[in-house]
Amino acid sequence: MLYAILCYNDEDSVGSWTREQDAAVMKKLAVVQDGLTKQGRLGPVARLLPTTSATTLRKDDPPVVLDGPYAETKEQLLGFYIVDCKDLDAALDVARDLGAANPGGAYEIRPVGLFQPGAIAK
Amino acid sequence: MTDAAWIDGALTSARPQAVGALLRYFRDLDTAEEAFQNACLRALKSWPQNGPPRDPAAWLIMVGRNVAIDDIRRSRRQEPLPEDEAISDLDDAEEQLAERLDGSHYRDDILRLLFICCHPDLPATQQIALALRIVSGLTVKQIARAFLVSEAAMEQRITRAKARVAGADVAFETPGAAERSERLAAVAAMIYLIFNEGYSAGGDTAEVRAPLCEEAIRLARLLLRLFQSEPEIMGLTALLLLQHARTAARFDAAGALVLLDDQDRSLWNQKMIAEGLALIDKAVRHRQSGPYQIQAAVAALHARAAKPEDTDWAQIDLLYGALEIMQPSPVVTLNRAVAVSKVRGAQAALDMVEPLGERLSNYFHFFGVRGAFLMQLGRNEEARIAFDRAIALANTSAEAAHIRMHLDRLMRDSAPHGAKAK
Numbered sequence: 001m002l003y004a005i006l007c008y009n010d011e012d013s014v015g016s017w018t019r020e021q022d023a024a025v026m027k028k029l030a031v032v033q034d035g036l037t038k039q040g041r042l043g044p045v046a047r048l049l050p051t052t053s054a055t056t057l058r059k060d061d062p063p064v065v066l067d068g069p070y071a072e073t074k075e076q077l078l079g080f081y082i083v084d085c086k087d088l089d090a091a092l093d094v095a096r097d098l099g100a101a102n103p104g105g106a107y108e109i110r111p112v113g114l115f116q117p118g119a120i121a122k
Numbered sequence: 123m124t125d126a127a128w129i130d131g132a133l134t135s136a137r138p139q140a141v142g143a144l145l146r147y148f149r150d151l152d153t154a155e156e157a158f159q160n161a162c163l164r165a166l167k168s169w170p171q172n173g174p175p176r177d178p179a180a181w182l183i184m185v186g187r188n189v190a191i192d193d194i195r196r197s198r199r200q201e202p203l204p205e206d207e208a209i210s211d212l213d214d215a216e217e218q219l220a221e222r223l224d225g226s227h228y229r230d231d232i233l234r235l236l237f238i239c240c241h242p243d244l245p246a247t248q249q250i251a252l253a254l255r256i257v258s259g260l261t262v263k264q265i266a267r268a269f270l271v272s273e274a275a276m277e278q279r280i281t282r283a284k285a286r287v288a289g290a291d292v293a294f295e296t297p298g299a300a301e302r303s304e305r306l307a308a309v310a311a312m313i314y315l316i317f318n319e320g321y322s323a324g325g326d327t328a329e330v331r332a333p334l335c336e337e338a339i340r341l342a343r344l345l346l347r348l349f350q351s352e353p354e355i356m357g358l359t360a361l362l363l364l365q366h367a368r369t370a371a372r373f374d375a376a377g378a379l380v381l382l383d384d385q386d387r388s389l390w391n392q393k394m395i396a397e398g399l400a401l402i403d404k405a406v407r408h409r410q411s412g413p414y415q416i417q418a419a420v421a422a423l424h425a426r427a428a429k430p431e432d433t434d435w436a437q438i439d440l441l442y443g444a445l446e447i448m449q450p451s452p453v454v455t456l457n458r459a460v461a462v463s464k465v466r467g468a469q470a471a472l473d474m475v476e477p478l479g480e481r482l483s484n485y486f487h488f489f490g491v492r493g494a495f496l497m498q499l500g501r502n503e504e505a506r507i508a509f510d511r512a513i514a515l516a517n518t519s520a521e522a523a524h525i526r527m528h529l530d531r532l533m534r535d536s537a538p539h540g541a542k543a544k
Contacts, residue, residue: 010135012131012135015343016336019391049397049400050343050397051347052346052359052397053397053401053404066351068347068350087403088400111397111400113396
């Protein structure tokens with residue numbers, strides 16, 4: 001079974017880490033990640049930019065673009081995509097296409113700050 | 123787990139919201155601040171024992187309010203002190219309060235708190251000092267260090283600023299749309315001032331002043347979270363991030379200023395650049411341009427150029443042209459002239475800055491830029507005079523040292539050919 005592990009924390013405090021603190025945490029994480037990679041068990045890893053950079057597409061008819069992260073509590077996180085787009089408008093176009101195929105709910109579009117493609121052994 | 127660092131962080135990030143709400147309640151800055159301080163003291167005692175509250179800001183507002191009210195009552199009638207438990211035990215009350223104070227309430231509280239610091243009677247330095255003390259919660263010592271003045275002088279400056287705003291008439295009702303956007307503009311300008319106070323430091327003081335830049339970014343992000351659909355706040359945040367991203371490359375080992383063209387671009391902070399670019403992307407969608415967005419767009423063009431020669435100067439020229447119309451200022455024209463010199467040559471650029479001489483007669487950058495154009499045109503004697511004037515007007519030793527470097531080059535170039543060092 002593949003598992004997604006979603007990371008939650010207070011972005012103010014994580015965002016205020018100094019470069020050294022950040023590097024120290026990343027180094028410790030790398031040890032765990034390297035172990036998983038060697039076993040062919042680590043898939044993609046992404047670090048998202050802060051929620052201030054987020055945009056939300058409500059999949060209503062017609063879809064509505066809102067600034068800011070997804071802020072409702074009545075829907076639950078069901079999945080995610082990682083798509084290479086030249087800018088936010090291109091990403092919104094993809095989200096609209098996906099939304100037309102599967103209306104209802106919302107997509108939160110967040111730029112990815114750091115991405116490791118990973119390699120899950122087949 | 124409630125360790126000291128966590129509590130410290132929680133108190134800092136709850137501060138603008140809590141002090142803002144307490145100010146709305148008591149309508150007096152000193153009372154609000156004191157109430158917050160008291161609530162923090164109780165948090166330090168209570169949280170390690172009882173665990174952190176679900177909503178630290180709501181807890182601090184509630185406790186701060188109760189303690190202050192008790193103080194007021196006690197000063198009226200000599201009543202016995204209430205039990206600590208009675209004040210801090212408010213699980214249910216906290217929940218109710220959190221519900222009542224919804225997001226929009228907090229939003230105007232924080233905006234008001236920031237706005238009070240931008241009182242037009244206060245000189246810029248006092249606005250900044252006051253905001254750092256009241257909103258950011260930096261200690262007087264920290265602020266004094268960043269401003270390179272004594273603690274006593276800073277204490278006095280803040281006390282004076284506080285006295286001024288205490289007498290000021292600030293509306294406590296929920297602001298209307300027009301008033302809100304006015305407040306937002308004033309607050310954005312103040313945040314930019316805080317940033318520039320840190321950013322314009324010389325290499326010798328850049329390190330102690332860098333926290334000002336970081337604090338400005340923190341406040342800009344806070345504002346953006348409160349006003350998520352304001353393209354100018356996106357622009358401001360992007361501008362600060364894109365400028366701050368270059369920090370590590372701006373000074374050499376000796377503390378001398380390194381110009382954009384000569385910076386080691388591998389030292390630029392790519393994470394901040396990515397965030398800045400993403401924010402510009404968001405802002406552009408609103409098709410509602412403004413000065414911060416334009417300046418951020420200029421910074422983005424620099425950030426996107428892997429090498430100085432890749433810089434899209436023609437686009438920068440256009441952007442500054444738009445900014446000149448929006449916000450006419452000789453400084454903007456001066457910046458535009460630098461782009462023009464790259465696109466159309468030094469003569470065109472010089473023609474553009476000559477009419478500014480009268481208005482910028484005390485501006486360091488004017489003479490530095492003009493001298494550079496003259497030098498490019500081979501008018502060395504005039505260039506030397508301009509550089510001499512720039513040195514006389516330099517604000518930091520790094521600025522002066524940078525111009526001296528130009529002068530040295532001029533001296534070499536002007537020397538008789540046989541003696542020219544090669």
